[in-house]
Amino acid sequence: MGSYVPSTPEQQQEMLQALGLNSFRELFSVVPEEMYLEDGALNIPGGMSELEVIRKVSEMAGKNRVFSTVLRGAGAYDHYIPSIVKYIPAKEEFLTAYTPYQAEMSQGILQSIFEYQTMICELTGMDVSNASVYDGATAAAEAAAMCRDRKRRVTLISAAAHPDTIQTVKTYCYGTGDELRIVPAKDGKTDLQALKEMLTPEVASFYVQQPNFYGMIEDAQAIGELVHEAGAMYVMGCNPISLGLLKSPRECGADVAVGEGQPLGMPLSYGGPYLGFMCTTQKHMRKLPGRIVGETVDSKGERAYVLSLQAREQHIRREKASSNICSNQALCALTAGVYMATMGAEGIAQAAKQSMSKAHYLAKELCSIPGVSLKHEGEFFHEFLTLLPKAEEVLKALEQADILGGLPVDDGILWCATEKVSKAQLDKAVAIVKEVLA
Amino acid sequence: MKLIFEKSAAGHRCAILPPCDVEEVALPAELTREAAPKLPELNETEISRHYTELNKRVHGVNCGFYPLGSCTMKYNPRIDEETAALPGFTAVHPLAPAHTVEGCKEALDTAKAYLCEITGMDDMTFQPAAGAHGEFTGVMLIKQYHDARGDSKRRKIIVPDSAHGTNPATAAMCGYDVVNIPSAPNGCVDLEALKAVLGEDTAGLMLTNPNTVGIFDENILEITRLVHEAGGLCYYDGANLNAVMGVVRPGDMGFDCIHLNLHKTFATPHGGGGPGSGAVGCKAALAPYLPNKDGIRVRSFHGNFLVVIKALTYLLTLGKEGVPEAAKNAVLNANYLQSKIKGTFTPAFDRLCMHEFVLDLSGFKKETGVSALDVAKSLIDYGMHPPTMYFPLIVHEALMLEPTETESRDTLDEAAEIFRKLFELAKTDPDYMHAAPHNAQIGRPDEVRAARNPILRYSFE
Incomplete structure (x- = not known):
């Protein structure tokens, strides 16, 4: 079996004796007999050597299909990850440290988070970012909670947001006993007329995803004006790569900007770990949940970084805290920081433009096939929904050619392309679709 | 050191993407952003050097002793990183068709089987991303259970005053009123105090066992029986499972649901604050309320999948013998270190502990003027990460030490020797300790200034 216990059995015995004990059972004498597990009572397989373990886990990994072309997005995006972005977060100190409670020996982590916060503020145009939360969906849920006050308790969310985000926000609202109302979509975008009618005085905030679940670009600025006219807070959930091109949430009038940070250098990884980014304006700074790193000076007057504004947090406020969150996704925030530094503003704009x-x-080529059409009219970013016959057969044929096709959504297929796929790969996919539908 | 923005030089860049090989499309001007974000401009050498310099200013478990109580800073095996980096896991889309992700399913099912057996639970979800997130999920199971039975009068969650701050914060997030009960002098649940608050309005009890002072509550069966008798459910905060895994199961203690910190007990790295995994297990009666398509969801997709792969690798390695061996040695190491330190600093509870113990420095501070904070900061000069400070709240001037099973006797002896030196130093040169650390990356930071005058991003000025 494998073990990471350095003490030999003899040393363990000596240590027990130093405590005046003869056995481990005596060490656990407080555990009542009826629940103490004797040696061998635990019903799991025996331990293994490192070589056996690597064989077994590799075998599991081998049972998954890795596609050479991925045309599926829907919340998880297959962007190119620069080599250095993989290596830096694997450094053992970054990897194995705890939350930087002791600033005097954690300046590296604290500074990397401070830099991450600055980069996210730059990307979104907002004033203040936290050190990150679990993922984009929880960031949306935390944003809804931070926007509620005594009078305004109702949260609105667009039906064109990611279904997982809607369900997560709904769960958090169920927790606190607050109401979530879903604003319908029309032609693949938030229905502005319906939104206007639903923005009643008890509404605390409205959440829109940009680009939305169908890939469509929402009229984010017009939405912001409607939300503010009604006195509610405006929360935008943004794809960070799209911000290389699109109007920033700040330019659209958002009070809170959140999003799924996975496209910033994190692999697909069957859904995680990912990164929730979350930022706001100066005005709402003290309502922001989660860890935040701030600059200060040390006893010698030198610049230093610390976990700041902790008076908001659970370990101080306990049941009066606005969220129970304590950790962030520090290593993922570091990954995003390295990604943004490596790509630069120009590189992110390029990734956005190419995607x-x-x-x-891809949309143009697919729609040149008889029977295939775009479901929605209007501007889209790097995803779009097609209507096409024989969807199941199309996806199967693509799969046989080592291509993960788009995601079946409602009555169509939601396709995605990133800068990572070449024209040749796209042409191959289109040829297969054409063949199936011929 | 300089910020990455201060190292930026116009025109420095990395060549990552080829030219676009399809016709470029442009967005209408009214949709495009006006000002480009001010991201740093650096060459790859400069980026590598910058982050390497930052990494040198980080203390990881691999650097040295890290007895941070309640956080289980055990060694993070390298093989776990290797398996989690297999392309068969990293390159898999979360919404790929089921028949193409059978390996992911097998990995999750295997991890679930191991962890359900270790905890005595019937079912489990890996969706929660962290301990606090797991708590939220677990208490939401309790809420759904009562709601499904139409039992709407159960509005209260009982939390001992020794609990982690996340427990009451979680109960509040789930819409419950929090009833704090005082602990008995030994930090365990005061049965009379518990009985006094139990009733028809009790939704449940949140408990850590061993508790936050490192003591196993001998009355645990009576506690869970009383809560069940009142119609409530029992939630196990798994933060301290490392003391008892493979030795006693929370399910056998009478708990109905539990969260695990895979990043503590099951050796996955903390990454400077995450990602972790807060897997939630439950008994069969609560299983219908685990996250599912029509019920609750606490985040997108399937949780922090790669963290589960790391924990699975660890479980496969340790197995039947290694899991209890780890717990037993965690407890042995804690008791050994406590006994070594006992001649100097005073344990808050003079008895056998579980995987961690708390020192009470209130007498010492009265005598020398040197506080728990001063001792903690002085430890940094010896290259040791300080213990958890000022927690739990029921002990004043607390330092909480959790050595874990992956430290050798020599390391524990050395640590005890450092504590002894500091104990002596406090008597001869308290001012030196008030000013500690002396050889760290920075001196003590001015936290008040950081809070009063928040600077939360670089200003480019």
Whole structure:
């Protein structure tokens, strides 16, 4: 079996004796007899050597299909990850440290988070970012909670947001006993007329996803104006790569900007770990949940970084805290920081432009096949929904050619392209679809 | 050191993407952003050097002793990183068709089988991303259970005053009123105090066992029986499972649901604050309320999947013999270190502990003027990460030490020797300790200034 206990059995015996004990059972004498597990009572397989373990887990990994072309997004995006972005977060100190409670020996983590916060603020145009939360869906749920006050308790969310986000926000609302109302979508975008009618005085906030679940670009600025006219808070959930091109949430008038940070250098990984980014304006700074790193000076007057504004948090406020969150996704925030530094503003704009151009090329080519059409009219970013016959057969044929096709959604297929796919890969996929539908 | 923005130089860049090989499309001007984000401009060498410099200013478990109580800072095996980096896991889309992700399913099912057996639970979800997130999920199971039975009068969650701050915060997030009960002098549940608050309005009890002072509550069966008798459910905060895994099962103690910190007990790295995994297990009666398509969901997709792979790798390695061996040695190491320190600093509870113990420095502070904070900061000069400070709240001037099973006797002897030196130093040169650390990356930071005058991002000025 494997073990990471350095003490030999003899040393263990000596240590027990130093405590005046003869056995481990005596060490656990407080545990009542009826629940103490004798040696061997635990019903799991025996331990294994490192070589056996690597064989067994590799075998499991081998049972998954890794596609050479991924045309599926829907909340998890297959962007190119620069080599250095994989290596830096694997450094053992970054990897194995705890939350930076002791600033005097954690300046590296604290500074990396401070830099991450700055980069996220730059990308979104907002004033203040926290050190990150679990993922985009929980960021949306935390944002809804931070926008509620005594009078305004109702949360609105667009039906064109990611279904997992809607369900997560709904769960958090159920927790606190607050109401979530879903604003319908019309032609693949938030129905502005319905939104206007639903923005009643008890509404605390409205959440819109940009680009939305169907890939469509929402009229984010117009939405912001409606929300503010009604006195509610405006929360935007943004794809961070799209912000290389699209109007920033700040430019659209958002009070809180959140999003799924996975596209910033995190692999698909069957859904996690990912990164929830969350930022707001100066005005709402003290309502922001989660860890926040701030700059200060040390006893010698030198610049230093610390976990700041802790008076908001659960370990101080206990049941009066607005959230129970304590950890962040520090290593994922570091990954995103390295990604943004490596790509730079120009690189992220390039990734955005190429993803969008390739998605438009794919849409144009697919729609040149008789029977295939775009479900929605209007501007889209790097995802789009097609209506096409024989969807199941199309996806199966693509799969046989090592291509993960789009996601079946409602009555269509939701396709996605990133900068990672080449024209040749797209042409191959289109040829297969054409063949199936011929 | 300089911030990455201060190292930025116009025109420095990395060549990552090829030119676009399809016709470029542009967005209408009214949809495009006006100002480009001010991200740093650096060459790859500069990026590598910057982050390497930062990494040198981080203390990880691999650097040295890290007895941070309640956080289980055990060694993080390298093989766990290797398995979690297999492309067969990292390159898999979360919404890929089921027949193409059978390996993911097998990995999750295997991890679930191991962890259900270790905890005595019947079912489990890996959706929660952290301990506090697991608590939220677990208490939401309790809420759904009562709601499904139409039992709407159960509005209260009982939490001992020794609990982690997340427990009451979680109960509040789930819409419950929090009833704090005082602990008995030994930090365990005061049965009379518990009986006094139990009733028709009790939704449940949140408990850590061993508790936050490192003591196993001998009355645990009576406690869970009383809560069940009142119609409530029992929630096990798994933060301290490392003391008892493979030795006693929370399910056998009478708990109905539990969260695990895979990043503590099951050796996955903390990453400077995450990602972790707060897997939630429950008895069969609560299983219908675990996250599912039509019920609750606490985040997107399937949780922090790669963290589960790391924990699975660890479980496969340890197995039947290794899991209890780890717990027993965690407890042995804690008791050994406590006995070594006992001649100097005073344990809050003079008895056998479980995997961690708390020192009470209130007498010492009265005598020398040196506080728990001063001792903690002085430890940094010896390259040791300080213990958890000022927690639990029921002990004043608390330092909480959790050595874990992956430390050798030599390391524990050395640590005890450092504590002894500091104990002596406090008597001869308390001022030196008030000013500690002396050889760290920075001196003590001004936290009040950080809170009063928040600077939360670089200003580019």
